[in-house]
Amino acid sequence: MTDTSDELLQQTSPGLARGSAQTRQKAARLSPSFFSWLQAGPMMIVFLAFFLIPLVFVVIVSFWDYNEYQLLPAFSGRGYTDTFEGCIAQLPELCTIGKTYVKTLKLCFMVWAITLFVGFWVAYFLAFHIKSKTWQMGLSLLCTIPFWTSNVIRMIAWIPLLGRNGLVNSGLLKVGVIDQPVEWLLYSEFSVVLALVHLFTFFMVVPIFNSMVRIDKSLIEAAYDAGATGFQTLVNVIIPLAKPGIVIGSIFVITIVMGDFITIGVMGGQQIAAAGKIIETRLNALQFPAAAANAVILLAITFLIITMMSRIVDIRKEL
Amino acid sequence: MTETTRKTGVSRRTLLKGTAGLAGFAAGSGAITGFPYVMSAEPKVLRYLGTAVNEGDDISKQCLKDTGIKIEYITATTDDVTKRVMTQPNSFDVLDTEYFSLKKLVPSGNILALDAKKIKEFDNITPVFTKGETPGGKKIGNQGTAPWKVLYLEGKDSKTFSKSATEFVTLIPTVYNADTLGIRPDLIKRPISSWAELLNPEFKGKASILNIPSIGIMDAAMVVEATGKYKYADKGNMTKEEIDLTMKVMTEAKKAGQFRAFWKDFNESVNLMASGETVIQSMWSPAVTKVRSMGIACTFQPLKEGYRSWASGFCVSKGVSGAKLDWAYEFVNWFLSGYAGAYLNRQGYYSAVLSTAKAHMEPYEWAYWMEGKPAEKDIKAPDGSLLEKAGAVRDGGSYEDRMGGVACWNAVMDENDYMVRKWNEFIAA
Numbered sequence: 001m002t003d004t005s006d007e008l009l010q011q012t013s014p015g016l017a018r019g020s021a022q023t024r025q026k027a028a029r030l031s032p033s034f035f036s037w038l039q040a041g042p043m044m045i046v047f048l049a050f051f052l053i054p055l056v057f058v059v060i061v062s063f064w065d066y067n068e069y070q071l072l073p074a075f076s077g078r079g080y081t082d083t084f085e086g087c088i089a090q091l092p093e094l095c096t097i098g099k100t101y102v103k104t105l106k107l108c109f110m111v112w113a114i115t116l117f118v119g120f121w122v123a124y125f126l127a128f129h130i131k132s133k134t135w136q137m138g139l140s141l142l143c144t145i146p147f148w149t150s151n152v153i154r155m156i157a158w159i160p161l162l163g164r165n166g167l168v169n170s171g172l173l174k175v176g177v178i179d180q181p182v183e184w185l186l187y188s189e190f191s192v193v194l195a196l197v198h199l200f201t202f203f204m205v206v207p208i209f210n211s212m213v214r215i216d217k218s219l220i221e222a223a224y225d226a227g228a229t230g231f232q233t234l235v236n237v238i239i240p241l242a243k244p245g246i247v248i249g250s251i252f253v254i255t256i257v258m259g260d261f262i263t264i265g266v267m268g269g270q271q272i273a274a275a276g277k278i279i280e281t282r283l284n285a286l287q288f289p290a291a292a293a294n295a296v297i298l299l300a301i302t303f304l305i306i307t308m309m310s311r312i313v314d315i316r317k318e319l
Numbered sequence: 320m321t322e323t324t325r326k327t328g329v330s331r332r333t334l335l336k337g338t339a340g341l342a343g344f345a346a347g348s349g350a351i352t353g354f355p356y357v358m359s360a361e362p363k364v365l366r367y368l369g370t371a372v373n374e375g376d377d378i379s380k381q382c383l384k385d386t387g388i389k390i391e392y393i394t395a396t397t398d399d400v401t402k403r404v405m406t407q408p409n410s411f412d413v414l415d416t417e418y419f420s421l422k423k424l425v426p427s428g429n430i431l432a433l434d435a436k437k438i439k440e441f442d443n444i445t446p447v448f449t450k451g452e453t454p455g456g457k458k459i460g461n462q463g464t465a466p467w468k469v470l471y472l473e474g475k476d477s478k479t480f481s482k483s484a485t486e487f488v489t490l491i492p493t494v495y496n497a498d499t500l501g502i503r504p505d506l507i508k509r510p511i512s513s514w515a516e517l518l519n520p521e522f523k524g525k526a527s528i529l530n531i532p533s534i535g536i537m538d539a540a541m542v543v544e545a546t547g548k549y550k551y552a553d554k555g556n557m558t559k560e561e562i563d564l565t566m567k568v569m570t571e572a573k574k575a576g577q578f579r580a581f582w583k584d585f586n587e588s589v590n591l592m593a594s595g596e597t598v599i600q601s602m603w604s605p606a607v608t609k610v611r612s613m614g615i616a617c618t619f620q621p622l623k624e625g626y627r628s629w630a631s632g633f634c635v636s637k638g639v640s641g642a643k644l645d646w647a648y649e650f651v652n653w654f655l656s657g658y659a660g661a662y663l664n665r666q667g668y669y670s671a672v673l674s675t676a677k678a679h680m681e682p683y684e685w686a687y688w689m690e691g692k693p694a695e696k697d698i699k700a701p702d703g704s705l706l707e708k709a710g711a712v713r714d715g716g717s718y719e720d721r722m723g724g725v726a727c728w729n730a731v732m733d734e735n736d737y738m739v740r741k742w743n744e745f746i747a748a
Contacts, residue, residue, distance in 0.1 A: 068735065069405060069423040085740070096744040103747070165595050183524055186596070187580045269580025270530040271573070273747035281532070284398035285739045286405060286423065 055299075062292035071288055079293030083278075100273040101301065107189065107264065107274075108257040111196040115253050116246065118197070119204025123245070124238075126205075127212035128220075140209065143202055155195050155263055162186040162194075187269030195267040196257055203256070204249035211245030212238070243313045251306055258302045275301075363646050368393045368400060369415030371585075372631065372668070373494055377701060378659050386653050388646050396584070397531075404429050409638045413647055417631045419464035419533070421489050422731045425478055430634045432472045432487040437648050440655040440672045441488075447722055448492045448630070448671065449484070457723035459628075463537065463555020463730035466492065466630045490632030491651050492671035494663050497626035497721045501592060501602030505616040514538075514624050515545035517599060518572045527591055527600035530581035532742035534729055536562070537627050538601045539569050541726070545624050555730030559737055566741045570748045581746075585609075592617055604667040607714070612704060619714040625726030626715075632671070664688050665701050669718065691717030 065076035087095035094102060122143070130136045146154055161167045162185040169181040184190055215238065223233040239246075261276030275298045282291035367374070367390050379390040393411055395403060401420050403410060408429035416424070424430050435441045446452050451459050451467045461468070471481040472489055480489070502511050507522075517526055517538070528535050540554040543565055551561060572578070579597050582588045588606045591597045593615050602619065610617035633654070635647045653659075660670030661679035665688065670676040677685050683695040691713055698707040715721045732738055 068731075069427045082736075082740070096740070096747045099747045100743075159590070160594070163594050163596055265583070269578075270583060271578065271581060271746065273743070277746070278743060281739060281743055283402065285532075285735065286402060287736065287739075 058292045058295055061289055062296050064289040064292075066287055066289045069286060076289070079287075079289040079291075080297075082290055083293055083297065096273070097278070100275055100278060103273055104258060104275040105301075107192060107196070107272075108254055110189075110193050111200065111257050112250060112253050114193065114197045115201045115204045116250065118201050119208055119249060120242075120246070122201070122205045123208035123212055123242075126209050127215075136213070140206075143205055146198075147202065151199060152262075152266075154199060155266055158191065158195055158198075158267065159186065162191055187267070187271065189268070189272065191267045192264050192272060195263050196260070199263065200253050200256060203252040207248040207252070208242055208245035211242040215241045247309055247313045250309060254305055254309075255302055258298065258305075361642075363388045364391060365389070365643070365646055365650055366391045366393060366410070366412045367415065368395065368403060368411035368413070370395065370397055370400060370417075370631070373415050373659070373663070375662065375701070378654075378662060381658050382650065382653055385658070386649055388650050388653075390650070404636075408636050411636055412639050412643060413650060414634050414636060415493065415631060416490070416634075417629055417729060418466045418469055418490060419629070419729045419731050421469045421480075422464060425469075425472070425480070425489060428476075428478065429637050430489075431637050431639060431644075432475065432477075432489055433491055433634055433648070433651065435486045435488045437652075438488070438491055438655070439652050440675060441491075443672050443674055444492060444655075445669075445671060445673055447495070453719050453723045454673070455719045455723070457719060459722060460625065460726040461728075462551075462553045462726065463627075463728035465728045466490075466495075466632075490634050491655070492630060492632040493654060493659075494632075494668045494670065495628065495630030496604050496668050497628045497715070497725050498601070498603060499622055499626050499715070500620050501588075501600055501607045501610075502618050502620045503592060503595070503598040503616060504618050506595060506598045511599070511620050512623050513545045514541040514622050517542050517601075518546070518568070518577060520575070520577070522577070522599050524576050524579055525596070525598045526577050527580055527582060527588075527597040528578070529588070529601045530583050530746070532739050533731060533735065534627075534629075535581075535601070536565060536738060536742065537727060537729065539565050541624055541627060543568050545622075554727045556732050557734060557738070559734055562732075562734060562738050562741050566745050570745050573745065573748055608667055608700075608706060612700070612706060621715040621721075621724070625724045626721065627727055627729065628722070628725040629729040662701050665699075667713075669722070673718075687711075687713060689718045691715075691720060 061071065062079050063075055063077065065072040065074050065078055083097055084095070087098060126136055126139055130139060159166070163169070164181045164183065164186070166186070168185060169178075172178045173181065219237055219241075220233060223237050228236065259276050261274045261280055264272055264274040265277060275294070279291050279294045279298070282288075282294060363386075365388055369392075371394050374392045374394055379392065383389055393403075397417060397420065400414070400416050401423060404414060404416070404424055405427055414430060446454060447459060448466045448470060451461055451465060453459065459465070469480050469489055471483070471485045472487040473479050473481045473485065475487055477487070481487075500511070500514065500517060516522070517528070528538050536557075537554055540551055540557070543549050544551060544554070546568075548568065549561070549564055551557060557565065580587075580591060582591055582600070585603065585606050588600065588602055589609045591600060592602070592606075592610050593613055604619055607617050607619040633651050635644065639647060655672045655675060657672075657675035657679040660672055660676030663670050664676050664680060665684065667688070673689070677689075680688075684698070686692040687694040687698055687707075694707055694709050694711050696709050697705055698711065700706045715724075
């Protein structure tokens with residue numbers, strides 16, 4: 001047993017074979033790959049049990065048939081065909097699912113653009129304008145204060161502010177800027193985007209800040225010495241080096257907003273359709289395969305966006 | 320939201336139940352003496368799955384005091400209750416759900432019909448449920464899933480509803496109400512008398528309906544009928560063409576900016592109304608009461624076309640048997656014996672057995688809530704807070720007037736699947 005594995009080791013890993021007999025024997029008992037497996041194991045088990053296996057189930061169920069009150073485990077594309085029912089007949093007008101996805105993507109894009117802009121400058125300020133490490137830490141912690149309350153509370157807090165008789169409207173009325181309450185402040189795309197930006201900008205700040213603090217300051221000095229303007233330094237040095245952070249932050253924001261239906265529901269007055277909402281409605285109607293099919297579609301679209309983004313930046317290389 | 324997840328092992332539970340049952344049997348047969356205490360060693364606990372309507376601390380405390388049964392509430396929305404019955408029938412003992420869900424629940428085979436003979440007050444249950452008429456003899460509208468259509472099963476394990484009375488009852492009725500629109504009289508400043516007002520352009524951007532498809536479409540149908548556009552054969556069971564027509568009317572109104580928002584739960588509807596975002600909307604009676612208790616004028620407006628009604632009741636999970644089933648009967652019997660009924664009546668709902676609830680209420684309370692008479696004294700909520708000052712009259716008047724004015728019942732349509740898809744289109748429009 002030991003002999004054969006020693007031989008094997010000699011064949012496969014010449015590096016190890018060159019070592020003393022003692023280490024060779026140890027290595028034979030506990031090969032380095034064993035340690036790698038041991039280290040990766042817990043994460044892998046979690047990943048398998050809570051992500052991959054459920055995902056496989058979702059895909060399987062999405063191809064089942066269903067009726068009013070049960071799942072019928074027989075292959076059927078009904079979940080998908082029902083979802084896209086009438087979409088071709090309706091062209092060039094978009095069908096419900098099409099409209100819903102266009103709306104979701106639109107909201108997602110707006111939130112992404114705003115959180116990226118705001119997040120980038122907050123991170124820039126923290127990384128380059130704050131010199132002391134203590135202050136950097138302190139101010140970063142300050143950014144997390146909103147996270148001390150729940151999502152729902154932070155979201156609902158906007159309602160008395162933006163409502164028809166809310167603080168903003170009554171303030172504007174008193175000052176005399178308007179003579180009728182502004183209706184689009186609440187239960188509109190505006191309020192949805194506002195709430196989402198408020199909720200998720202921090203997810204942009206952290207990864208971008210992380211990339212920025214790791215930028216070698218001497219590179220910026222070199223750029224300065226070479227006569228680059230502030231803008232040139234930003235575009236040619238800082239943004240390229242902060243790219244991994246930007247992509248990671250974008251992935252956070254995009255995946256969350258694509259799947260969100262609670263914020264969109266509450267802030268949009270339940271009048272704005274979201275991809276996640278379709279899944280919820282299907283679940284409530286006990287149409288599990290149709291819900292699963294919609295989940296698969298949503299997942300595919302989100303994957304597509306993320307794949308495109310990681311095409312732009314190879315995160316693994318940059319990290 | 321406040322759903323309590325339970326982690327008690329089912330196997331241990333069943334084991335205990337088994338031993339207790341055996342011990343009980345042994346003790347009962349008299350074969351072994353000195354054993355009967357084993358039975359009382361297991362606490363009488365019932366896991367009670369339902370919406371929050373019937374679930375109150377006061378009710379569970381009183382129940383524990385009177386019967387020794389400890390009620391563990393599992394609160395969920397109507398949709399989640401149904402989902403849970405389908406997917407986790409062993410996660411509850413007693414089920415409290417609405418009659419319209421039965422069209423899905425009964426075929427699933429996950430619930431156990433109760434035996435009417437073991438329900439003491441069964442013959443005293445209001446004729447609203449058994450005959451479809453008020454105690455005063457007024458016929459009640461039977462559109463939609465009216466309780467009497469789904470009250471009885473043909474046999475113990477049957478999955479078909481029986482047209483005539485049998486001893487197997489799907490749901491023992493507990494609570495019901497007649498719903499209508501809520502309005503802000505202080506902001507509307509004129510009388511409202513028809514469902515058609517919901518889509519009146521006068522209230523553009525200030526109207527709302529609820530975003531629960533099966534109920535929302537009934538409200539929409541009431542509006543369509545009120546405007547004289549169409550007369551449905553059965554609002555609670557539309558054809559595809561009727562669904563298209565109804566959603567078309569609603570979609571046009573939505574695109575014209577009629578609705579401020581849609582709501583999905585009790586608190587959302589209260590907030591919309593209390594903050595003045597809406598002045599007319601679908602509402603539930605206790606939500607109106609809640610707005611009023613905040614000092615804001617709000618009326619649960621009776622309308623000439625009538626009310627849309629709902630009703631809920633108790634059954635048990637298929638997995639419940641033996642001693643636990645006896646406790647379930649004991650609990651249901653207790654629930655109908657008056658305390659709970661009076662408690663619900665005082666919230667503006669109606670109880671299933673009127674005589675026992677009356678015995679637990681003060682005559683002036685009964686006169687206000689059930690007879691539509693002006694309050695002789697201040698009317699208090701069950702928690703002791705002031706609801707109405709002396710002299711007030713209940714919106715919609717007496718039990719006879721309100722339940723007699725019911726036009727249709729919450730329903731699950733045969734075309735439910737199609738309806739839900741159309742509703743999604745409406746939301747996305």
